[in-house]
Amino acid sequence: MGVYEMEVDTIRGGKQSLSQYKGQVMLIVNTATKCGLAPQFKGLQKLHEDYAEQGLAVLGFPSSQFMNQELGDNDAIAEACELNHGVTFPLFAKIDVNGPTAHPLYQYLKNEARGAFGTKPIKWNFTKFLIDRSGKVIKRYAPTDAPEKIEADIRKLL
Template sequence: MNVYDYPVHTNHGKEENLSKYKGQVLLIVNTATKCGLAPQFGGLQQLHEKYAERGLAVVGFPCNQFLNQEPGTDSEISSTCQLNFGVTFPLYAKIDVKGKSAHPLYRYLTKESPGLFGSKAIKWNFTKFLIDREGRIVKRFAPTVPPEKIESYIQKLL
């Protein structure tokens, strides 16, 4: 199995899977608009704008599991991201990324790419997973790692 095998829902409720990104480099991020790390939306958007034509796809999965920092509906989240952060990269439907209710995609990501000291749990918003063009997880980045620090890893994969 790889990331392409998991069904996800768009923020408009349509089911699809990530196979539409086959052949692209993916940066998968769990997001929250009311988080102190929300300014990272700007950096993620910059990566999207700079590298989309070369094959990078930044995809966001809003999550409300960390101090209720993403309480809105999918349409409210999308509007907030567009208005406040200029986000044009895809945002999917809000999901859980940890615990028993974690989305299967995130269960896979955390199992295959544990964090610091082998922890499988997502510790906070803006944990990032870099995926190569074949759907393999290349690296997991902690929430505090800003998008610009990931750029050199992305360039190597493009």
């Protein structure tokens, strides 16, 4: 099963297939609004604004698996992202990214792009995965890699 066969829950309660992003470059990020790295929302939003028309889809997947740094429910998460960080890129329902309850999307991403030292688990909030227009996972970025640092890699794929 590839990335386009994945079905995800939207932050507003619907279901969506990632097949709608076929032919686009995707940047998939596990987010947390109360994390010290939350200022990255602004950089992610800038990437969305600068490159969406050229085919970039920034997709945020809130998770509370790291020190419980995400708000309780999806409505509160959406509101905090919109009001505090100006987020207009797609956000999805809160998920687990590690362990036996990890969402199938993250099981797939971790298997396709292992982290530092060949490890699979997500280490922290704001781990980023860059996927090309054909659905191939190109690279995994560390939580501390600022969105601006990824911009050159994104431009190459666009």
